[in-house]
């Protein structure tokens with residue numbers, strides 16, 4: 408393609424000057440449209456739908472993104488959110504990625520996103536330390552009634568007592584709240600992922616004997632686990648001799664009410680800690696287990712009407728209003744992780760921690776990079792390569808990763824990629840999204 412004409416050419420070749428002007432004009436338009444594709448790639452807009460920690464937003468701004476703190480999704484390339492419900496929203500075609508600052512993604516229509524090549528990210532492990540600290544606190548609360556001890560101070564009639572009488576009443580209370588230490592006690596941790604592995608590690612440091620159970624343990628997590636942890640062969644086995652049990656598994660159909668009366672009946676005045684999800688424990692079996700002294704205490708982040716009622720009449724349940732991840736540090740970690748993952752994807756096509764698409768990344772080797780997603784079916788990649796060959800695009804590197812029925816791809820080339828080429832790629836059946844990263 409001839410990009411630059413000037414009067415010298417006219418003087419050398421006897422061509423009509425008007426004709427040259429038209430060529431110059433078309434060339435100018437071509438350059439402009441090419442520039443607009445490239446500048447679109449570099450100046451993308453991201454919509455922020457919830458209160459996201461500033462340090463996360465700073466990452467996006469530093470990377471050159473324009474942030475919109477409102478509900479307007481049209482024209483935006485990405486979304487960062489916490490709990491806003493997007494399940495009923497029809498997402499505009501401009502959206503390529505959604506980053507959820509947190510673990511769960513049930514406020515996003517992930518299935519719909521997968522069909523349209525929209526990458527959904529979450530932030531696994533970003534709140535693990537916050538939950539771990541709550542669990543360590545709950546282990547201590549398990550057999551030391553600090554909650555009632557604290558409440559009983561409120562009941563002292565200080566208006567009608569002198570200092571000495573108050574001190575005497577406080578000394579009298581001490582006997583009532585004698586508890587047990589956690590050192591040398593047996594703790595079973597069910598689920599040894601981001602949170603469970605930290606709980607196991609720190610409980611060992613506090614002197615506990617830890618047994619773990621996780622049939623889906625990854626090699627990466629297994630290597631992180633302390634060597635003194637005993638691994639149980641089954642859930643039943645893990646309950647044997649357990650004085651404390653802490654649950655760190657997701658609530659999925661397979662784990663619903665997995666903690667039932669059969670397992671609870673294996674215990675003897677044990678403490679059950681549940682910072683995972685309420686539905687993992689069968690409530691009827693739990694209350695029966697407390698009544699029959701299989702369980703000494705239940706500490707959980709998931710109040711229900713029955714549990715609140717129990718707290719009002721007995722001291723064997725301690726409940727919190729879902730506070731496990733509620734720390735400033737955890738909100739910052741989640742925001743930073745969500746924003747940097749989205750920025751990396753929009754700028755470089757890199758994917759980590761997506762709940763629907765496979766991880767992909769590649770070092771920059773050429774001037775331009777195309778990212779495209781497709782259904783993981785035969786023949787699509789060869790059609791993409793055909794389109795690029797027809798357009799004289801030389802491929803320097805092609806990375807393809809698949810997971811189940813979806814695939815992510817990165818193509819690097821030194822040749823200029825026009826909007827027309829991207830349109831042609833998008834028209835291939837099975838290609839769900841295609842764009843220029845740089």
Ligand SMILES: NC(=O)c1ccc[n+]([C@@H]2O[C@H](COP(=O)([O-])OP(=O)(O)OC[C@H]3O[C@@H](n4cnc5c(N)ncnc54)[C@H](O)[C@@H]3O)[C@@H](O)[C@H]2O)c1
Nearest residue numbers: 598599600601602603621623655656657682683708731732
């Ligand atoms: N209370 C809160 O505020 C809060 C905050 C964050 C997470 N959570 C809950 O904690 C759970 C765990 O979080 P995470 O970040 O450690 O998740 P994770 O994905 O890192 O780890 C979960 C682990 O559970 C294991 N697992 C799955 N099914 C199992 C089973 N039947 N038996 C034993 N192990 C099983 C998996 O193999 C995995 O290793 C989450 O699913 C979430 O429900 C609660």
